[in-house]
Amino acid sequence: MTTTTPVSGPHTHAPGGVTTQMGWVILALLPATAFGVYLFGWPALNLLLITVLAAIAFEVISLRIAKRPVTPFLMDGSALLTGLLLALTLPPWAPWWIAVLGAGFAIVVGKHVFGGLGQNLFNPAMLARVALLVSFPLEMTTWITPQPMFAEGSPGFVEGLAITFGLAAIPDVMTGATVLGETQTGFSRDLGLSETLPGVYDPMQQALGFIPASMGEGSALLLLAGGLVLMARRIISWEIPVAMLGTLAGLATIFMLIDPERFAGPGLHLISGGAMLAAFFIATDPVTSPSTMRGRLIFGAGCGLLIYVIRTWGGYPEGIAFAIILMNGLAPLIDHYLRPRTYGRTRGGKPLEPKAPAQAAPVTEKRP
Numbered sequence: 001m002t003t004t005t006p007v008s009g010p011h012t013h014a015p016g017g018v019t020t021q022m023g024w025v026i027l028a029l030l031p032a033t034a035f036g037v038y039l040f041g042w043p044a045l046n047l048l049l050i051t052v053l054a055a056i057a058f059e060v061i062s063l064r065i066a067k068r069p070v071t072p073f074l075m076d077g078s079a080l081l082t083g084l085l086l087a088l089t090l091p092p093w094a095p096w097w098i099a100v101l102g103a104g105f106a107i108v109v110g111k112h113v114f115g116g117l118g119q120n121l122f123n124p125a126m127l128a129r130v131a132l133l134v135s136f137p138l139e140m141t142t143w144i145t146p147q148p149m150f151a152e153g154s155p156g157f158v159e160g161l162a163i164t165f166g167l168a169a170i171p172d173v174m175t176g177a178t179v180l181g182e183t184q185t186g187f188s189r190d191l192g193l194s195e196t197l198p199g200v201y202d203p204m205q206q207a208l209g210f211i212p213a214s215m216g217e218g219s220a221l222l223l224l225a226g227g228l229v230l231m232a233r234r235i236i237s238w239e240i241p242v243a244m245l246g247t248l249a250g251l252a253t254i255f256m257l258i259d260p261e262r263f264a265g266p267g268l269h270l271i272s273g274g275a276m277l278a279a280f281f282i283a284t285d286p287v288t289s290p291s292t293m294r295g296r297l298i299f300g301a302g303c304g305l306l307i308y309v310i311r312t313w314g315g316y317p318e319g320i321a322f323a324i325i326l327m328n329g330l331a332p333l334i335d336h337y338l339r340p341r342t343y344g345r346t347r348g349g350k351p352l353e354p355k356a357p358a359q360a361a362p363v364t365e366k367r368p
């Protein structure tokens with residue numbers, strides 16, 4: 001009879017939990033969120049609060065319908081983060097009902113229909129954004145040139161409420177297209193980038209956020225800083241952001257070298273749209289992304305590839321939400337083929353044979 005030494009399980013102890021991780025992500029988003037609210041004024045703050053409160057309200061309703069305890073699930077912060085991410089991807093002066101519909105779709109359809117936190121296949125905020133963009137294209141593509149809070153000409157508190165609740169129209173002079181929208185419009189008129197970009201694209205203004213955009217596109221630099229904090233705290237890993245931004249920049253560089261009049265360079269792609277927000281705060285969602293390092297690299301590269309393809313040849317100027325949703329759908333397949341080795345077994349599934357103990361070296365006597 002042979003005996004083997006039992007091997008202890010692969011137990012690990014990690015500090016914090018879901019609440020801690022959600023809290024760090026929300027904290028990392030706060031600088032960019034606050035700057036976005038400053039840039040777009042009271043209507044943006046109204047929309048942000050409505051979206052977050054609606055997400056929390058739909059979370060409570062869903063939990064009560066499912067007969068689950070409300071307080072523990074509500075305190076994990078996931079509903080708050082979903083509402084915040086959705087608000088950051090909406091036009092800052094969108095009407096209130098866009099926020100409520102989007103929050104309801106994200107929480108009910110994107111999250112609880114799949115079984116709640118940890119069971120959802122798609123990122124709830126991106127699923128809601130895609131649904132809103134397809135259903136209400138006019139409201140979802142009405143962008144505002146920055147109207148900093150308390151600046152001259154910026155709407156006050158009461159006027160901001162009137163804009164949010166549809167009691168006052170948005171002046172046409174305050175609206176404008178995003179840089180990606182301007183380039184697509186220029187291509188439809190057979191105009192090259194040298195004719196389209198001057199006057200609408202300034203790399204420094206784009207990076208700082210003084211452009212028509214959503215609150216989540218407002219400051220690429222603040223989003224990058226927040227993402228680096230999350231990586232330093234190991235809340236997220238580096239694979240998805242690096243693979244996604246690297247693929248996007250690499251493709252932009254290759255095609256720009258082929259035809260600089262037709263294809264924008266890597267700088268425009270990285271600091272325009274929601275590239276930074278998606279790379280660090282959305283695509284890295286641990287529930288809807290692969291669990292292995294190789295899988296995360298493929299997932300991030302796939303997101304970058306799809307974003308570039310949709311931006312360049314698609315019908316929408318921005319393709320981040322579509323790209324992430326499509327890659328979310330592929331994440332289980334990626335995990336299936338790149339699943340990590342089971343502890344104690346080979347990659348083929350066979351049990352590992354315990355290694356024989358090392359033989360002690362024979363002792364030789366030294367002769368005097």
